[in-house]
Amino acid sequence: MGFENTDRRVAVIIEDDADIRALLEAVLTQAGFETIPTCNGLDGIAAVRANDPIVTTLDVSMPGIDGFETARRIRAFSPTYLVMLTARNDEIDTLQGLDAGADDYLTKPFRPRELRARIEAMLRRPRQSVRTDVASPVVETADARTPQSTTAVSNPEAVVEASVSAPPPGEETAAQPADAWFSHNGLKLNPAERIVELAGAQLDVTRTEFDLLAALLDSKRTVRSKNDLALLLRGEAYASAYPVDGADRRAVEVHMGNLRRKLGDSSTSPRWLETVRGVGYRLAAGQPGDLA
The missing domain is CATH 1.10.10.10 (Winged helix-like DNA-binding domain superfamily/Winged helix DNA-binding domain)
Incomplete structure (x- = not known):
């Protein structure tokens, strides 16, 4: 719903722990996704750019660039749903993750059913596109201050x-x-x-x-x-x-x-x-x- 590519449901996994990465692959595959697993931030960013995933799961603590910086870089070019995962339950981590562009946040160990439920909830709403161009100005009409009938559809600038x-x-x-x-x-x-x-x-x-x-x-x-x-x-x-x-x-x-x-x-x-x-x-x- 609201996604450009409905034929290929792709999920990118960015996780340095092999066991958790395998668990995420299993959960997302069962949910109907084609999974692209990666083990660090730079590889994850490249995978998101190459595959245009609907969902990306992202570990916070990784070698190299951490999950917060990875999220910021991904959010600069991709509207993928970002679900951050962390072993820490600190509120400041949650707030940093959301501020970096995450859509949701789960603490490890997480319940597979909960992860699936959160992803399905996100998929019910349209994904916001990322703009890479400058929008053309919208010309306001002279009668724009007047409330229009909610059944009128003839005016494209209603x-x-x-x-x-x-x-x-x-x-x-x-x-x-x-x-x-x-x-x-x-x-x-x-x-x-x-x-x-x-x-x-x-x-x-x-x-x-x-x-x-x-x-x-x-x-x-x-x-x-x-x-x-x-x-x-x-x-x-x-x-x-x-x-x-x-x-x-x-x-x-x-x-x-x-x-x-x-x-x-x-x-x-x-x-x-x-x-x-x-x-x-x-x-x-x-x-x-x-x-x-």
Whole structure:
């Protein structure tokens, strides 16, 4: 769903421990993947570049470049789902991994069924593409400030106000045309095409950042708790598999911080993402003179 190459399900394994590498090969092969095993970061990066995998598992502690640096280099050119594995259960490792571009994080020893469940949850949502070119500016129409009917599909630049509920990421409904845009204070988001634009230029965000932003646009000024957002990122099939903990909430904070940085938003005078201390996040209030 949302993947360019549906005929070849490839998973790259980057793991220096031979026993764990063999276990990952067995788990992912049983899940229907063609596996490409590698034993260090540089070989793993080359394998990702050559094979365009849907999923990449990545060990944190490896000889040569570590998993964090490997993740950063992979994320610079590939939208592969990154699942980091570590023998350490420190929260700082989790946060570093997510900040480096990982989509999920598992502590060794892991349960094979849990790894498969997490991967299947990720596959239910579209993969965010990595842009290597400069997006053409989008010309705003004169009537872009006027809310469009949710059933109108004739205008390719239709802008749907944030007050219209968005479907879950990756899904379309009859009320949400494929060319519809949500807009708030000059920030635009297209749920169907998974595109974010700011000031006429396309913004490079990860899949997780996109889903968080879409959720806040959908909720408008209603506060979304960190627990709620953590469950959203897991997906329906995996939402209740285990309780939300402190690491999950901190992961949401890291993703929101990265999103804020990419937007150039201020935490003290937010234009888009407002923190409700001790609770979660909501969309910042509209500002006079801004494109609604």
